Amino acid sequence: MKESYFKGENLSERSRKNLFILDAIRRRGPISKTDISSLIGLNVVTVSNYVDEFLRQKIVFEKEFDVSKGGRRPLLLDLNTSAGYAVGVGANLLGTIGVVTDLSGKILHKVKNGKSGSGCREVVDSLLTTTAELLDEVKGCRQRIKGIGIGIGGIVDAAKEKVRWPEKIENGYHYLDVTVPLKDILEREFRLPVVIENDATLACFGEQWLALDSDIRNLLYMFSGVGCGLMINSEIYRGTSGCAGEVAVHSDRKEAPYFLERWEADLGIGAEYVKRLQWKKGHGSGGSRASKEAVDTSLGGIFEACRRGEAPAVDVVREAGRRLGLRVAYLVNLLNPEMVVIGGGIEEAGIVLIEEVKSAVSEWCFEESAGAVKIVPTRLGENGVALGAASLVTRQLFAALND
């Protein structure tokens, strides 16, 4: 099952039907077999056969509809949401977040750890710690945990099950390559099946699985400044070797043209904000309230200042939104998606950022593509990667039933 899942579309007929039917029940339950049939276009006999198996496995249950419409009361089906739990852990711009969810994606436990660094080692340590904390929380029902999903930056090579981390070294544009056999490390440590996926890809999948209509088929999730996740025809698009979604070129020898560079994850907001504050200080506003109080120059602090409408923060975010918007516009012209979700942490800057992206897209895109796309902030917010990771475990569980 897992193998074919990773190849993208090569699900077996059975897995595909499992997913269609369980997805209908998950999204629309309580629902009758007839409604499932008309929703997904499978005949009622096939739906019935599959549902019988799901009932046997206690992953769905029947309940009687209590408002009589005359005639026999239809039996409605609903997901047995506690038939299994999933662990999902992921990092975004501001920290590492882990969740345990039931099969509906409801968060049962959440752990949040602040950002301890952006290097490979710090991130891996943080993923391990967070996972351990979560498993400790649910140790009473450990047997319900069906697997662990991990969202991580860097380049996930699914075939070799490794993660490579292009780490920028401060004095120049060189990259240090760190290759980590993360799946192996985690499976030994926690003795549960582990699935590892690029963070942007998971955030994209999670948004579509939990927060968007199932008819959003082509979706781009812009993950801060550094990458994107793609769903194409309602499937996760991972590319040929599993590393699609970069939005920059890579070179250890020379600088790329600005648009092609690997941008800072915060779109340069942090550095630019500090620069503006220093300039202001050097230009005689020394008596103002702002310079007497300690100004919060953390990214969270800047975003808060921006949401309050304070001047240097708003300007810096607006300019970053413009840069991000141009990048998004190029991708919208290339891929003509139905929706672009802005997430990965950068969305916490608020409406100013989203509006800049929208305006760049309407300025720079061909009208057909601009007219077809909706630009929205993530609805899953900071939990995006973790929820996507847990949802991927759930999806694999659904697909593999009866196999």
Add this chain to the structure above:
Amino acid sequence: MKESYFKGENLSERSRKNLFILDAIRRRGPISKTDISSLIGLNVVTVSNYVDEFLRQKIVFEKEFDVSKGGRRPLLLDLNTSAGYAVGVGANLLGTIGVVTDLSGKILHKVKNGKSGSGCREVVDSLLTTTAELLDEVKGCRQRIKGIGIGIGGIVDAAKEKVRWPEKIENGYHYLDVTVPLKDILEREFRLPVVIENDATLACFGEQWLALDSDIRNLLYMFSGVGCGLMINSEIYRGTSGCAGEVAVHSDRKEAPYFLERWEADLGIGAEYVKRLQWKKGHGSGGSRASKEAVDTSLGGIFEACRRGEAPAVDVVREAGRRLGLRVAYLVNLLNPEMVVIGGGIEEAGIVLIEEVKSAVSEWCFEESAGAVKIVPTRLGENGVALGAASLVTRQLFAALND
């Protein structure tokens, strides 16, 4: 049929199976039912039922295998290639080409018209003239023609069945938008079903249908400098409103950063070549052979000079290849395809261009993506768009059988 085809993946179960089985026969025939079954993973009874219907419709035929392996001789199936013909017409960098093909994609007639201009009106006129010439060639068997496929630049809006043409006006970076109800014009004129598709998309599809292994699933076709065609998971990717594949942003008010600009279709080779010649002339090589003879500054002439290894042509093509390579590298990092086909006319510059693109990809891409991708010139060459257009008609015919 056509409607669902245009939505991308929403083929009916029957259409999908038609396509799988007929594709196997087309690519591998003569082939036995057992071999079809194991090739595409459908059970032999299903294959048999479909094949019986294909035999009734005379789109496939049976022949006896003439080398006895002992036991009963297996009946082999092959495509009845003359059961229908398709017309395909498309323009590339150097002119307009039209073909009539049989169901195997074999070219029965070909018409080639030189480039008469790059404006919307000239291109549409050229498509109409070429189609009329082709239909005149086959007027003896007009009833076999199943449809006309047209490949065109500009933005094809499938839902509204129009083409919009962002036409650059010489004195500045403004665009003139011309919207043409091309499908309607052609269907009235020729009284045959017409399918219109972006040229790069068709070239991409044609390459995969006729020249590449069926297991190439994720394919990018770089169509000169101005656009690309995409196949994702073995399906044409057209985007949400049918206009995916742009590789530039659009603005009628200001210049975009260089990488994001809509480049000249010839990557600027023509203009740069003339500039170099003039510089040479002004710098005292007046007595040389080259300046006494008339130098061919047409794009075809420059490409020939480049293939002969002549100095300014090679330099100019190499630099253009480098620019194209950087654009390709960005797309390879984003989409992680198995193959990039270089076509649209620019491939006629020869090996120098392809090598520059390859070297840019290996320099600028992350190693996972660079390692997974093959960069090749189009094998269908100048016929690419026309053959893709004819193949799309054939594919629709296959999918719609028994409907």
